[in-house]
Amino acid sequence: MYGRDEKKSGVRQMDLAERVLCGEQRAVAKAISLLEDRKPEHRSLMSRLYPHAGNAHVIGITGSPGAGKSSLVNGLLKAWRQAGKKVAVIAVDPTSPFSGGALLGDRVRMRDHEADDGVFIRSMGTRGSLGGLSEACQDVVRLLDAARYDHVVVETVGVGQAELDIMKTADTVALVLYPSGGDVIQAFKAGIMEIADVFIINKADLPGKEQLRGELEDLLHLTERKEEWIPPIFETVSTENTGMRQVTAGMKAHHDYLASSGKKAVRRLRQKEQxxxxxxxxxxxxxxxxxxxxxxxxxxxxxxxxxxxxxxxxxxxxxxxxxxxxxxxxxxxx
Ligand SMILES: Nc1nc2c(ncn2[C@@H]2O[C@H](COP(=O)(O)OP(=O)(O)OP(=O)(O)O)[C@@H](O)[C@H]2O)c(=O)[nH]1
Ligand SMILES: [Mg+2]
Structure with a gap:
């Protein structure tokens, strides 16, 4: 539709969906707010964007609070940007009503990328997402995919049902652990081990990483897996940027495996069905x-x-x- 000014100038202005499809950051931010608030327009917006989604590598990063997920994402962002990839990050905190804490923490950890227009970072909490956080998050992932980000990263804290649902929208799920004991068993009980494609032992500079690796390998043997992909275990020191290239390579290998085996298409079909x-x-x-x-x-x-x-x-x-x-x-x- 033409506005009055557009009619006068003869130039049609792009609408929100078109601006999102061009990857315009301000339009992307505005569209996400619309999705979070579940405004009536969100359905028609999503109908316009969906046909353009499907190219991004969607990566879920989960793990217990303080495991170093945001620090890791900050390091991965550097590696991806050096490879010329555009990356969007959604930091989800279902437990906080206003996502204030998460927002502040994540912004601080990832501030190296603040001025980079190839990076988009957004925090999401339960505030505003009336239709349920996992639904809104799913839509935001598709939106960022349509906005032509090469990687869409979703960071979630903890191991509840909402996080599991969110992780199921990812192509590759990474579980971040750190040497302190306890969280491997917790992840195993919550069913995260079954859906994790990549394991990351972060804080590998701290003592206890061998013990953690041992526990992880033992539990991995007990975990029933539906695919022939064997999840690799990486060690990182996110605060020193160590191990980032191995992790990005491992994630790419998983993505290549999904694509070449036809499993990416199958996963996307299952997700669409849901x-x-x-x-x-x-x-x-x-x-x-x-x-x-x-x-x-x-x-x-x-x-x-x-x-x-x-x-x-x-x-x-x-x-x-x-x-x-x-x-x-x-x-x-x-
Ligand atoms: N020693 C050490 N500390 C680390 C490493 N990675 C992160 N940290 C520290 O661990 C703390 C938590 O890091 P975050 O990146 O905020 O962890 P997170 O998992 O995103 O935390 P939440 O989002 O609150 O769940 C910070 O103080 C980091 O500096 C690491 O590899 N080694
Ligand atoms: Mg974090």
Whole structure:
């Protein structure tokens, strides 16, 4: 659509989606806020961007608080930038209502890249993401992919369900551990070991890294893996920029493996299936909620519904709701 000024000048201004697709940082930041707030426009924006996503290497970086994830990302950013890659980083902190702490910490750790327009860094907390943090984060990943970043990195703290969901949107998942004991078992219990493609022993300058490597290898033997990829274990000292090239090479090797084996396409298809499923669940929930409320409000409930049996009640309501479509179907066949 043409604005009044554009009509006068004859030059059409690019809209938000077009500016995002050109990788304009201010447009990207504005679009992310729109997604976080789940404003109604976010759906049409995502529909415009989705067809352009799919080229970025999406990397999930997880690990316990203080493992050195942000310091590691800062080091990896240097290595990627030297190789001429554009990188976007999303630091997610589901536990903090305002993501203030994470925002401050991550900005400080990654400030080496502040003035670089080939790097985009953004923090996300639970604030504003009404549809759930993992949904908003998933959309932001796709948006940054469409904005032509070569690597989209998602850093999450901890090992909850939201983090697992977020990690599942990544092509390559890296688990960051450090010599202090305990966190390998925790990751194993939370199911992160099964989805991690690369293991990083950070703070390798501290004592205890051999013991950690031993524990990790033992648990890796116990972990059931669906793919033939054998996850490598790297050692890094992020504060000294040691081991970064090995990690970026290892991540690239995993990406090459996914691409050459056709697994990247399969993963993306599975992710898409889940995303479509979520959107449908949202729609169905919006549709059925008033029906359920109405059923409980009115005396339309028959005697069987008065019995305390949520399974039976749900089935009856669902059948009654479906009935309207059956009638239409029969009419169509007449
Ligand atoms: N000795 C040593 N310290 C490190 C190393 N990497 C990071 N640190 C320190 O560990 C602390 C935590 O680092 P961060 O990078 O903030 O860790 P994080 O995992 O991002 O932390 P959260 O985002 O709060 O979970 C900081 O004080 C870093 O300086 C390392 O390789 N060796
Ligand atoms: Mg951090």
């Amino acid at each position: 995303e479509v499923m979520k959107r449908l669940q949202e729609q169905f929930s919006a549709e059925i909620t008033p029906v359920v409320k109405q059923a409980f409000l009115t005396s339309k409930l028959d005697d069987s519904l008065r019995v305390w049996d949520p399974y039976g009640q749900a089935e009856t309501i669902f059948k009654q709701w479906k009935q309207q479509f059956h009638i239409n179907e029969e009419e169509k066949h007449e």
